[in-house]
Amino acid sequence: MVEKGRPRSEKIEKAILSAAYKLLMETGFQSVTVESIAKEAGVSKATIYKWWPNKAAVVVDSFLAAAQERIPMPNTGSVEKDLLLQLGNLSDFLETDKGRVITELIAQGQFDSDVANAYRTRYFAPRRLAAREILQRGIERGELKKDLDMELSIDLIFAPLFYRMLVTGAEIYPDFIKSVVSCVLTGIKVP
Amino acid sequence: MVEKGRPRSEKIEKAILSAAYKLLMETGFQSVTVESIAKEAGVSKATIYKWWPNKAAVVVDSFLAAAQERIPMPNTGSVEKDLLLQLGNLSDFLETDKGRVITELIAQGQFDSDVANAYRTRYFAPRRLAAREILQRGIERGELKKDLDMELSIDLIFAPLFYRMLVTGAEIYPDFIKSVVSCVLTGIKVP
Amino acid sequence: MVEKGRPRSEKIEKAILSAAYKLLMETGFQSVTVESIAKEAGVSKATIYKWWPNKAAVVVDSFLAAAQERIPMPNTGSVEKDLLLQLGNLSDFLETDKGRVITELIAQGQFDSDVANAYRTRYFAPRRLAAREILQRGIERGELKKDLDMELSIDLIFAPLFYRMLVTGAEIYPDFIKSVVSCVLTGIKVP
Amino acid sequence: MVEKGRPRSEKIEKAILSAAYKLLMETGFQSVTVESIAKEAGVSKATIYKWWPNKAAVVVDSFLAAAQERIPMPNTGSVEKDLLLQLGNLSDFLETDKGRVITELIAQGQFDSDVANAYRTRYFAPRRLAAREILQRGIERGELKKDLDMELSIDLIFAPLFYRMLVTGAEIYPDFIKSVVSCVLTGIKVP
DNA sequence: AGATAAGCGAGACGGTACGTCTTGTCTTCTT
DNA sequence: AAGAAGACAAGACGTACCGTCTCGCTTATCT
16 A cells, blocks of 8 residues: 655655754754754754654664764784774774763663663664674684673673763773773683 | 851751752652752752752752762772672662662763762762772782782773663673672782 | 744733733732733743743733723813813723723833833823814814914823822822813913 | 940941932832842841831932932012923923932832832922912912912922823923913913 | 940842743644 | 644743841940
């Protein structure tokens, strides 16, 4: 059966997401208003609420849609080098405007579980997968313990960066990453 | 020098903080309004704004004032046991209502640097100090490397719990803590 | 050109004006609050501020909207009788609740020129026109001087009533009106 | 019996009235706040409320205290000339800042009968007395009707000026005064 | 001289209205 | 039916002013 009436315009959806993303980058999550998105996109507020349940949903969506760039998958033959590259990329990213934004989204996730689910499945899940592959190859190469708890290991690797970003606010200098990888590895590596 | 004018009423200050804390626990950060605090405390809104610049400031203050209970300082003679106790307490705490609240405050800290500064200096700083002592004793007993980077080590220990709370939302079961401590230790322990 | 968007609801506008008018009559200008108007009208405060710049504007508007009843135009064939009827009506009116209200609006007009402009053009202008016609007919009938300064004469006729209402607070008894008309017509000098 | 305790400081009372008057002239009735009077006078708010029941009372008092300058009593031998001088002075006065202020006080009198009583007895009563004398002399000289209603006549003379000031807002040019006096004296009817 | 009591400055406080802002829904006409 | 425009309800925000109060200090008279 064919849908009746005017079909949903994909152009409009994109305009909304672009506008939301632009404002998110420029002014931060709290300063973005649905009104401002509508104006920037040349769109009616009702149209936004037609497709997203609330402001947080649009804004998160706009961020995640824009974050679909390729996730780098380092494969140097060494777990340590791979992890250093991976964490280096992440920490570089967290310094950018986008990095600031993701902490705002994580913050919003504490108040809105839909937001939390969104960034978990669409943002973090694929990135953890990349880390998983690095570790998997390390196991196969005999660099890492066979019975490694993968999820735990990934937590140990990523957690310190987010902990500093979100909780302590301490600077994330390059040596910090080196030290994190070194410490975690010496722990999980075959002795 | 003697203070001039009618002195600030401590009773009122306490009433405000108690009211804010009560509402924070009952309804969560976002649902607390300055109006509701004023009503609950039997106080004028203007009085609240006289002493705190905005809602976030009062609410955070109310939490931190209530969080001044003794920080447990385990001292079993073993770094591993001490850390297990410390992290066990923390994870128990994070399961309670207060635990939920602190994630909300951390969230708020992403939007308001005054809030972030408040919980960093008044909440986390003393708790990190406790961890520091545990590690220090470990070094003195020869359990840990002499040239240990303390801040980094504390980050490695605490980060995974907060990472799960704030980012992945994964459950924090008892074995998780054991594994975290074990992994971090094997790395920083003298071989 | 057709208006875009949802049209302004006339029902709501009327509800606001009715509510404001009701409260104005019941409690007086100073006791009316925008909040109370909103509540009485079952309307949002923002809607009121959308169409009126402040409380005074709504309240004055509500009064003037309600004061659009027919202005009596006596035409007895005698200037004196016409003026007596006109002033009698006015003084009866000033004794009512509405009369008290208009002094409050005039008072408000001293602080807010928009208010003053409103009652001048919408309330007094049409009433002065009626008086003008009475005088005009008097001139045509040869009762009054041909070169009469109309504005001045109208001032002389109306002023004493308002002067007593606003300034001296003296009672306005029926004979007072008779005397005013008589004096204005013939003067106080010995003939 | 002698009063116990520290006596009321006249200096302070004067400072309050001066401050209130200064602010009244500079910023108008509504913009004067008790706070600002206290600050300007270097006095405590409580001291103000100790001697006056509310803001309006102080401000009106400050005005009336300052308005105690001699009231001119023209006596030219002609009622017309006397009235022209008297009204001329009044209209000159109403053009000044003080003139604006008195309309504000009259306005305030509509909401506060204490204010109204104050300016009636302390401001208008003595000025009406002066007019009364003018008329009395006119009667004695045979210029005016013997059975003249004095209060009414005074109303007729003063009312138009205040009517223009308070109600119509029309300009009060010199000829206007001439015409008022002339009309009141001789009437508008064809002789 | 010391006690007593009111005057006073400073400023905290309760109360209450203001006018603004944002969210999410609803209504009308246009495409 | 989708969409633009924009009206609307709800309700929190932070500000302002009023008039009252609570301190401690000062300035008088009374004992």
